[in-house]
Amino acid sequence: MNYEADIAIIGAGPAGSTAAYLLSKVGLKVILIDKCFFPRDKLCGGLVSAKALRLLEKIFDETEESLNQKQIINFSSNKFEFVCKKKSLAKCYTKVPTHFVERTVYDKFLLDKALDSGTKIIYGEEVKKVDLDSNILITSQGNKINSKYIIGADGANSILRKEFEGIGSIDKESWLKNLGFAFETYIAKDKLSFETDTMYLYFGYMKTGYAWVFPNKDKLVVGIGGLLKELNNKDFKTIFNSFLISLGLDKKTVDDYIKDIRGHPIPFGNFIENPVYKNTILIGDAAGLVNPVTGEGIYYAQRSAEIAVDVILKNYNNPGNLVEDYTKNLNLHLMPELLKTRKRRNMYFRIFNNYYLGKIVTFFMFRKVKYV
Ligand SMILES: Cc1cc2nc3c(=O)[nH]c(=O)nc-3n(C[C@H](O)[C@H](O)[C@H](O)COP(=O)(O)OP(=O)(O)OC[C@H]3O[C@@H](n4cnc5c(N)ncnc54)[C@H](O)[C@@H]3O)c2cc1C
Structure with a gap:
């Protein structure tokens, strides 16, 4: 036709x-x-x-x-937290909420x-x-x-x-050269023991990229993404696996989630x-x-x-x-x-991937919006 x-x-x-x-x-x-x-x-x-x-x-x-x-x-959430590996860099409260x-x-x-x-x-x-x-x-x-x-x-x-x-x-x-790749899965809110109304950004898992836990009404969106040229698919999955374990999930639950993860390219510069x-x-x-x-x-x-x-x-x-x-x-x-x-970009990730640098910089960045 x-x-x-x-x-x-x-x-x-x-x-x-x-x-x-x-x-x-x-x-x-x-x-x-x-x-x-x-x-x-x-x-x-x-x-x-x-x-x-x-x-x-x-x-x-x-x-x-x-x-x-x-x-x-x-x-919608007014709370976010930056984390380097398992250690908190800053917990913050914003006047304007972030929407999902x-x-x-x-x-x-x-x-x-x-x-x-x-x-x-x-x-x-x-x-x-x-x-x-x-x-x-x-x-x-x-x-x-x-x-x-x-x-x-x-x-x-x-x-x-x-x-x-x-x-x-x-x-x-x-x-x-600047193509990114990201993996995501959904996790039930009751599987995690920390506050599930907060947006979390996790650093220290990848050189140029980060992991996240985003709140939704009835679930959490958990993902990881970064520059593709620095990693291959297998590495991404291994890193995602250790990230999920670090959230406090047991190995069997992680294995079940890993079966369902989906990946997609993302332009990244x-x-x-x-x-x-x-x-x-x-x-x-x-x-x-x-x-x-x-x-x-x-x-x-x-x-x-x-x-x-x-x-x-x-x-x-x-x-x-x-x-x-x-x-x-x-x-x-x-x-x-x-x-x-x-x-x-390199500067940002170098800072947040290092606990001490991240702690100092986030202290100044978020000093007006801290809640803890
Ligand atoms: C894991 C992940 C997490 C992300 N998280 C966020 C986030 O939290 N917030 C945010 O702002 N952005 C996020 N992004 C980026 C965001 O998803 C994209 O930037 C956004 O979807 C781009 O919109 P678009 O309309 O350009 O393309 P798309 O949303 O990709 O839409 C493209 C459409 O084209 C159709 N299509 C493709 N090829 C063809 C074809 N040949 N013929 C006909 N139809 C075709 C597809 O079916 C699709 O419907 C994320 C990306 C990924 C991968």
């Missing part, structure tokens, strides 16, 4: 659904294609930072209260917003081929989508990014310099836009979607300036913070 659209978007994660919503709202014909059926799960800690929440409120005309009422926010979502619920909520504003979705079909010159997408079912613009919001394993590599517009080596070619734009994880220390990606996915939409609308009838405009706006609004964070 052949489809025609103004904009075709690959991937209905936070990046793709946000772009679809904004473009459909101004009356453009948008087709969103996702290889999954929704609701679908996505491996993620589900942490929504304060800036991510503000952006969500602004774009979708929601409030913290409405998101709580609709149960989009699954859990379940991606199954969150992504469906964003997708519904896009559908309500007129986006058409093709579910369960994987985009297999993209012609960057004629703007034609071909799906696993052989369907063809012809559009004026293409947005690649297809995550860390983006097919569109691979097409960019194919034409030499992106360097594969530099993508791999591999931002793409020119994530745009002719009428095709990469956003979110597909463009490598994730914080290279914390791994926060939801904010950058939705903010890059907003930037891409602004640029497409501005250049809609004259796409000649799209490449320059998108790069310029990313450099203005997102890249300074991301590049600065990547530059300081």
Whole structure:
């Protein structure tokens, strides 16, 4: 079957659904294609930072209260603790809570917003081929989508990014250099003996990465992630195993959890310099836009979607300036913070991976928000 659209978007994660919503709202014909059926799960800690929440409120005309009422926010916590191996570096209390979502619920909520504003979705079909010159997408079912613009919001394993590599517009080596990988599992709250309403960040397990325990309403999200080039899959699993044991779980319980762990790549400082070619734009994880220390990606996915939409609308009838405009706006609004964070990354991890240094630095960093 052949489809025609103004904009075709690959991937209905936070990046793709946000772009679809904004473009459909101004009356453009948008087709969103996702290889999954929704609701679908996505491996993620589900942490929504304060800036991510503000952006969500602004774009979708929601409030913290409405998101709580609709149960989009699954859990909120004012407490966090930094730990180096088993020793606490700092226990803190923030005025503004950190929010946690379940991606199954969150992504469906964003997708519904896009559908309500007129986006058409093709579910369960994987985009297999993209012609960057004629703007034609071909799906696993052989369907063809012809559009004026293409947005690649297809995550860390983006097919569109691979097409960019194919034409030499992106360097594969530099993508791999800062690629991260993360494992996660869910643990029942009653399995752990410490406070389960607190967000914990654990250092000292990896050179460039960390482990976490994030609170949810009815479970804990436990994970570990870091730079892939420093470790292989087997090492990650061994480290995750010793991390779970250090949380106080017995060996049999850990063995059961280890069977169920899932892993996923995560961009970790591999931002793409020119994530745009002719009428095709990469956003979110597909463009490598994730914080290279914390791994926060939801904010950058939705903010890059907003930037891409602004640029497409501005250049809609004259796409000649799209490449320059998108790069310029990313450099203005997102890249300074991301590049600065990547530059300081080794320093941050050297500090938090060392108990004494970590203790001193967190003392000054968090002196106004300590609760213990
Ligand atoms: C273990 C882990 C924990 C994380 N924790 C956090 C956290 O706590 N907070 C945070 O802010 N970020 C976190 N992140 C990062 C966050 O998950 C990503 O940055 C975010 O999901 C990026 O959104 P996206 O829309 O760009 O891509 P995605 O959410 O990956 O969505 C991509 C979509 O594209 C679809 N797709 C892919 N390829 C194709 C194709 N060829 N054809 C059709 N459809 C396709 C997929 O099915 C998917 O629905 C974490 C990541 C990992 C791996």
